[in-house]
Amino acid sequence: MKTAIMIGAGNIGRGFIGALLEKSGWHVVFADVVESLISEINARKSYVVHVQDRECSQQTVTNISGISSANQELVDAIGGDCQLITTAVGLRILPIVAKPIAAGIRARKAAGSTQLLNVMACENAVRGTSQLRDAVYANLSEEEQAYAREYVGFADCAVDRIVPKAAFENPLDVVVEQYTEWDVEKGGWKGPLPEIDGLSFVDDLSAYIERKLFTLNSGHAICAYLGTLKGYQTIVESIADPAIGNIVYKAMQESGEGLIRKHGFDPAAHHAYIDRIFARFQNPYLEDETARVAREPLRKLAPTDRLIKPLVTAHSYGLNVDHLVYGAAAALLFDCPEDPQSVELQEKIRNESVEKALETYTGLKPSDELFGKILEVCRSLAK
Numbered sequence: 001m002k003t004a005i006m007i008g009a010g011n012i013g014r015g016f017i018g019a020l021l022e023k024s025g026w027h028v029v030f031a032d033v034v035e036s037l038i039s040e041i042n043a044r045k046s047y048v049v050h051v052q053d054r055e056c057s058q059q060t061v062t063n064i065s066g067i068s069s070a071n072q073e074l075v076d077a078i079g080g081d082c083q084l085i086t087t088a089v090g091l092r093i094l095p096i097v098a099k100p101i102a103a104g105i106r107a108r109k110a111a112g113s114t115q116l117l118n119v120m121a122c123e124n125a126v127r128g129t130s131q132l133r134d135a136v137y138a139n140l141s142e143e144e145q146a147y148a149r150e151y152v153g154f155a156d157c158a159v160d161r162i163v164p165k166a167a168f169e170n171p172l173d174v175v176v177e178q179y180t181e182w183d184v185e186k187g188g189w190k191g192p193l194p195e196i197d198g199l200s201f202v203d204d205l206s207a208y209i210e211r212k213l214f215t216l217n218s219g220h221a222i223c224a225y226l227g228t229l230k231g232y233q234t235i236v237e238s239i240a241d242p243a244i245g246n247i248v249y250k251a252m253q254e255s256g257e258g259l260i261r262k263h264g265f266d267p268a269a270h271h272a273y274i275d276r277i278f279a280r281f282q283n284p285y286l287e288d289e290t291a292r293v294a295r296e297p298l299r300k301l302a303p304t305d306r307l308i309k310p311l312v313t314a315h316s317y318g319l320n321v322d323h324l325v326y327g328a329a330a331a332l333l334f335d336c337p338e339d340p341q342s343v344e345l346q347e348k349i350r351n352e353s354v355e356k357a358l359e360t361y362t363g364l365k366p367s368d369e370l371f372g373k374i375l376e377v378c379r380s381l382a383k
Contacts, residue, residue: 002026002194005077007069007097008088009037014061015163015174017086017122019049020182020198022061026084029077031069040172041066047172052285055178069100078104079111084118087132091125091299098135105140109147116191118153120184124217126209126304129156129188153190158183158208160216162280164288177286179276183208207263211270214255214313216277217306218327223248223281224293225330229381235288239281249278251323258314291339297331298341303363307331315370325370329377332357354378 002025006018009030018028030041041047046062067073078085078101089097101119108117119136121128133154137145159182166175180198185205193201202208220235226247227238239245252274260267280286300307307327315321332354336342348357355375358364364371 002084003029003080003082004084004086005029005031005074005082006086006088007031007074008090008093009034009041009066010088011163011165011174012088012122012161013086014047014172015049015176016159016161016180017088017182018064019059019061019176020180020196021084021086022063023059024194024196026063026196028061028064029082030064030066031074031077032066033068033070035068035070037171038066038068044170044172047170047174048168050166050168050173050175051178052175053178053283056285057178069097074100075103075107078117079107081113081115082117083115085120087121087123087128089123091123091128091131094121094123094128094132095135098132099139101132102136102139102144105136105148105152106144108151109144114151116151116153118155118190120155120157122157122159122182124159126213127156127205129154151190153188155188156185156205156209158205158212160212162283162286162288164286165292166287175286177280177283179280181212207259207265210263210309211259211265211273213306214259214310215252215274216280218255218310218324219248219252219277219281220293221300221306222251222324222327222330224290225297225334226326227290228294228336229330229333232290234290235281235293236284236286238290239278247323247326248281249274251327252278254314254319254321254324255310257319258310258317261317261319262313291336294331294334295336295339296341297334297339297345298361301328301331301361308362308364311370321370321373325373325377326381328358328362328374329381332374332378333381 004021004026006013006028009032022028032038049059051057067077121132161180162177182199183202186201223235223238226244232238256270256274259265311321311324334342335346
């Protein structure tokens with residue numbers, strides 16, 4: 001039987017990646033640090049994915065088991081005969097999970113295994129798998145790296161599915177939207193390409209990564225930050241506000257014009273894609289919390305992430321970016337005591353200045369035209 005280890009048994013792991021793998025005939029071993037979650041998986045042995053959209057359906061996931069990712073269990077599982085490792089843990093956790101992955105690869109080498117293994121970091125990040133690979137290699141000797149280069153594939157991917165929080169009698173059950181996208185770059189894969197429901201292999205992932213980053217991730221974040229400022233609790237509430245909805249939609253169009261020029265997308269097809277994404281934000285069945293989407297503002301303000309990169313790209317082509325500017329401006333005002341990055345951001349602003357925070361976290365310089373635009377909107381929003 002084909003075995004995949006899904007590191008991260010949260011909503012994305014269960015409702016998206018793990019569910020698609022199980023549907024495609026894989027036995028999915030969920031690995032997580034939350035022992036109670038692993039106990040539930042092993043006790044219940046199944047859960048239901050509830051698709052709540054214009055068309056509703058259910059998928060029962062049964063071919064599963066669970067292990068702890070905090071001890072030798074995960075290393076032993078990787079060191080066995082699994083063929084695939086996927087992650088859904090968040091970008092900042094990848095260096096941590098790299099250690100047991102490296103230990104598992106070391107064990108496979110020591111056992112003389114020639115079984116091919118592929119690894120995919122299914123994260124909201126640009127080339128997250130490449131970042132994970134580098135972290136894994138940092139924990140391997142030169143000889144072990146040579147083994148990994150021969151037998152272990154690291155395939156970058158772009159993933160897209162909204163999986164909000166929900167409560168059910170079975171704590172493993174999850175709610176998802178109908179839409180799903182999982183694009184994987186062929187060049188990083190070792191061995192024959194498998195058929196996995198919902199997964200598409202592509203030659204060059206760059207355009208797919210940026211299409212999602214500039215459209216879904218950017219629009220989602222802008223909506224969350226503006227919604228939070230106006231006291232809304234969910235994305236649906238926020239996008240229904242005409243002022244916010246208008247800014248979000250026009251920002252996605254602005255980033256889209258940048259993408260069309262950079263990647264040569266067909267304009268009509270890309271604007272249709274924008275309309276599909278915008279419609280997803282309005283799905284009344286998905287009570288996605290603004291606080292969840294807005295969390296980790298420092299990561300989202302980084303030069304390569306969803307707020308700054310679309311803005312800089314569109315601006316580089318001389319395009320209008322008046323609505324994209326709202327994303328960075330509103331993110332600077334995100335004040336959530338439960339979010340460590342928000343706490344750091346607000347302390348930076350209080351102790352130094354909003355200008356220093358903007359320069360530190362976005363990579364923009366005070367001499368940049370966009371720097372002044374963001375500050376102007378930030379001060380306007382703060383009022």
